[in-house]
Amino acid sequence: MSYAGMTDIDAAAFNRIVDLRSDTVTRPGEGMRRAMAEAEVGDDVYGEDQTVNALEEKVAALLGKEAGLFVASGTQSNLTALLSHCQRGEEYIAGETYHVFAEEAGGASALGGIAAHPLPIDAHGAITPDQVESAIRPDDFHYPVTRLVCLENTMYGHVQPIADQQAIASVARRHGLSVHLDGARLMNAAVALGQPPAAVAACADSVSLCLSKGLGAPVGSVLSGTKDFIARARRIRKMLGGGMRQAGVLAAADLYALENHIDRLADDHANAKRLADGLARCKGLEIEATETNMVFIAPREEDLEPLRAHLAARGIIIAAQRPSTRLVTHLDITAEDIERTIEAFGAFYKG
């Protein structure tokens, strides 16, 4: 995945830049900045930051877990979880494109001596209970010890049905394994399903939720699980250099995001649908819609760079990844931005 982006855009030339690379590009608005400025803070390594404590409790309650731990990023959250679940020489199972395996610089194996057992995913980003069952190692000293199954929801924008997650979790439990859910965008899944977040999280022993993606905060993820698990995770976070001090200025943004930005994810989903429908008219452009805030496009190889430049000249930024490029709607993308994007694509494909 390439994150090339703003370099050839003359931002000053446009009233508005439409940045479709990711839902991480949002900037905190006035209300969120005010909440950050007014946050009550203390030393969180001493457990004295009331705003961080409130955030951890709120996320744990939303996800139906006993306790939460504020961490700097989704990557730190997943790594902390894996190091808390697994010992050296043990193994986790995950889909081969899942972020924890594919996009986190191999942290669990590099820093934790934890082996990965990646499985092929289906077109919807899912792995199946049968695949998991077959991947679990027999008790034989030749093999690593299977300890954990990692799920992801949403996965590439696709919602993983709750019943499917539960079926995998049943296999895991039958074999004495734990389940970690990378719920970086779990709120998108909950809103798309019309289910409470705790229902999406119920399959898992630990859940990582990002506040810095569709929810629009500048920084922060919360790892949640049982009190014992979070106590272990707190030690690992310290080991990873992730203990922060007056972190309430960040946690205040995350609380604000939870209070104000969950329900509006439905707008992002509607914008993504509108975008997918609008782009479907472009001949020669393959489109894959999802149920949430991502649309994948696969332009012909010879079109990719000219398309990116054509859009950039109109103040619209896409990541131009191969083999497909994701377009992501978010808090800073309006319905008018979507119309402008559809028009710009239309002009390219007509020309």
Ligand SMILES: Cc1ncc(COP(=O)(O)O)c(C=O)c1O
């Ligand atoms: C599904 C998923 N998990 C984890 C992460 C890691 O989050 P961060 O970039 O905050 O480390 C990402 C980042 O995009 C993600 O998409």
